[in-house]
Amino acid sequence: MIVERVSRNELPQGYEEALTFDLKKDKKLVVWLNVLSVFALIPFLPLWFWMTWKMNVQVDPSLNLLLLLIGIVVMLILHEAVHGIFFKLGTDQKVKFGFNGLFAYAGAPGIYYKKKYYLMIGLAPLALVSLLLIVLMLLFREVALLPLYLIFVVHFSGCVGDMYVCAKIRKLPDEELLVDTGLSMTAYTRSKETPKLDE
Numbered sequence: 001m002i003v004e005r006v007s008r009n010e011l012p013q014g015y016e017e018a019l020t021f022d023l024k025k026d027k028k029l030v031v032w033l034n035v036l037s038v039f040a041l042i043p044f045l046p047l048w049f050w051m052t053w054k055m056n057v058q059v060d061p062s063l064n065l066l067l068l069l070i071g072i073v074v075m076l077i078l079h080e081a082v083h084g085i086f087f088k089l090g091t092d093q094k095v096k097f098g099f100n101g102l103f104a105y106a107g108a109p110g111i112y113y114k115k116k117y118y119l120m121i122g123l124a125p126l127a128l129v130s131l132l133l134i135v136l137m138l139l140f141r142e143v144a145l146l147p148l149y150l151i152f153v154v155h156f157s158g159c160v161g162d163m164y165v166c167a168k169i170r171k172l173p174d175e176e177l178l179v180d181t182g183l184s185m186t187a188y189t190r191s192k193e194t195p196k197l198d199e
């Protein structure tokens with residue numbers, strides 16, 4: 001069963017907290033991630049200007065803005081749903097969804113995921129939602145290329161937090177266990193004296 005291989009419901013003996021990212025407590029991290037997500041927009045600007053110049057689209061701006069907002073909300077829900085599905089595929093416990101007034105989140109408090117699987121939870125929305133948006137852009141390039149491209153870019157920029165955390169834990173040992181509440185992530189390391197867990 002996949003659940004037993006990728007997560008545990010209790011922290012094994014001899015494991016200790018090694019690293020933590022807490023969006024509720026660490027305001028510096030929040031500011032830093034916001035700065036990074038603005039920088040993440042830059043590589044997409046030239047293509048945006050090229051497309052708007054090339055297409056010279058005439059649309060009702062109010063309608064477009066409304067559709068764009070709806071699209072962004074759908075994208076956010078989809079993003080968290082993908083995290084949630086991957087959290088759930090790796091545990092027999094409950095997965096949590098929430099909204100803190102600023103952003104939606106998915107998490108699995110009390111579940112200790114193995115590092116490799118956790119990387120998949122973290123990066124699955126970036127891969128799958130981006131892929132979906134690319135397919136939609138190809139299918140609807142005549143009518144909705146620009147709004148879909150904007151949603152794609154906003155989504156990519158919103159994935160900066162996921163990418164940041166995954167980049168930080170990538171180098172940790174494979175046996176590392178990670179707990180994600182949706183607003184914080186804590187990594188636990190096996191202490192030197194503790195024998196390896198049976199796989």
Ligand SMILES: [Zn+2]
Nearest residue numbers: 079083125162
């Ligand atoms: Zn995410």
